[in-house]
Amino acid sequence: MVEKLIKPNLSAHELTLATRVIAGEVNAAARAISLIENGSAKVKELISELYPYTGKASIIGITGVPGSGKSTLVDRLTTVIRSAGHSVGILAIDPTSPFSGGAILGDRIRMSSHWNDQGVFIRSMATRGHLGGVALATGDSTLVLDAMGKETIVIETVGVGQDEVEIVDTADIYVLTLLPDAGDSIQALKAGIMEIADIFIVNKSDLPGADSTVESVQAMLDLQEYLPEAWRPPVLKVEAMNNQGVDTLWETINKFITCCPELLVKRRRTRVENRLRHIFASELTAEFEDAFSGKKLALLVDAVAARKTDPYTAVAEVLKKNPEHQSFQS
């Protein structure tokens, strides 16, 4: 196995990191995710090394409206998954503050009940960058957890926007948490994420309005034309804080994974396709940054800002004239 990893252009240091991740070392996995988080140039080689050892984990994506108790839900769900004998990797995605450059809430306050469990690896990740960067970093970090041998991976994301739709590309099954409040479900629907959920959770369902929220989600599902034939998304009432309904959630997740192999295969193919697209864009954006650093970029911005040219024409000329792009030819 180790021999398989050796490549002439790989330094001893990265070799060690990749093999250590595959051996399940927590420190190595943490360092690998840090490299991904920081957009290190070493990530490509690392993922290339890890990739043959991936594809075994089940990946659960959990998102929801702010305040819907996702962290508590993930904590309780982890307990249930551990009882079922699976090792668990948890990735909590926090969008980066553009100024502070880090996630506000970190591992410290998360999941305190699993600190001493060797079968649980928890990492919160600050994501940065645009243009699919969040999805790409999430996907790469998931591969790290997969390669280190975690059987079930839980990705928790904040919010219900386009980013989260992209993060869905990373998961096999997608759980949306709502609150007992009709308004929330409408907001989620606006964000276009509702149609992607495989399982709906009405969390904190001891609060008033839980039943009417369940009903309005069901009504919305009735209206959908594109539900997969094999699976109508169930709507589950859960009280994560009181450990109510979390077992049922885990059963439902397993039911989905066993019920719909074609759906899962199709989803994983789409995931690969999107990953290729993101990597392609990120590579070419890097070319742009290289070609247009400093003065060259400033001159172009001046010309567009002064309305001497327009942005589309400017970029078209860059693509035609810039000798840097000769590197794309065979």
Add this chain to the structure above:
Amino acid sequence: MVEKLIKPNLSAHELTLATRVIAGEVNAAARAISLIENGSAKVKELISELYPYTGKASIIGITGVPGSGKSTLVDRLTTVIRSAGHSVGILAIDPTSPFSGGAILGDRIRMSSHWNDQGVFIRSMATRGHLGGVALATGDSTLVLDAMGKETIVIETVGVGQDEVEIVDTADIYVLTLLPDAGDSIQALKAGIMEIADIFIVNKSDLPGADSTVESVQAMLDLQEYLPEAWRPPVLKVEAMNNQGVDTLWETINKFITCCPELLVKRRRTRVENRLRHIFASELTAEFEDAFSGKKLALLVDAVAARKTDPYTAVAEVLKKNPEHQSFQS
């Protein structure tokens, strides 16, 4: 002016559309935004034609947590701006549902009080696509409103995620609406959008907790190292529904625009730079789609899904071998 617009490769139809937008025709502007929304190939030429006529409008971005009353705020603010004698263009950005392909909430239920005012152009826009597509479409639509002569443009966005951070690139001034609830401000902070706001609104400030929300935002501003010297973001209590504080918001917006010309110039340059980056990425992604449609892509996905290669190596080989990319050379 019309002669200036003539280009040999521009059909009579598009010529008419660009000139009609510049003449301020509502139907033409609506059609132009539809072309942008649908990702039409005609957009590039259209924007090239409109671009010399843009750069005059003040652009206000308004976002906030779900349920914070943004639509009502924009409605009331529009009344105030109209009283000040400005024409107003409003762009409400609704992320597209990936299945239904359209915004759930449309123009129908928005801004009913301004239907009969010729000085107000309202358009809600469904955005689709990844990789900066939302920001690019928003920017292009803003250029349409600018070219048609709207003096103040208001961009209303849903949610507080990375997309909204990108939409900020489109605005001169950025207003964040919160609710009287400390939890909300923390959620917004997590999304990294708090540090970008020029003005904070605590809307529905007749509800309990308004003062403590103002205080917690102020406390957070005290902690920030990167506030622009010329402007500490004010935190305003507003009751949009009851028309309280909306005048003050408009005064504060004007104060910002007049106080900080350097900041505004810098921001507009950054906006141009980001737009160039987005267009570059979108052009090259289109190249990818062209090169990898159908069977070619399917074969690549098969190889990666079967772990015969990894995604980074696959893309690197595409970039090296694909003859399509010879088109980038001079």
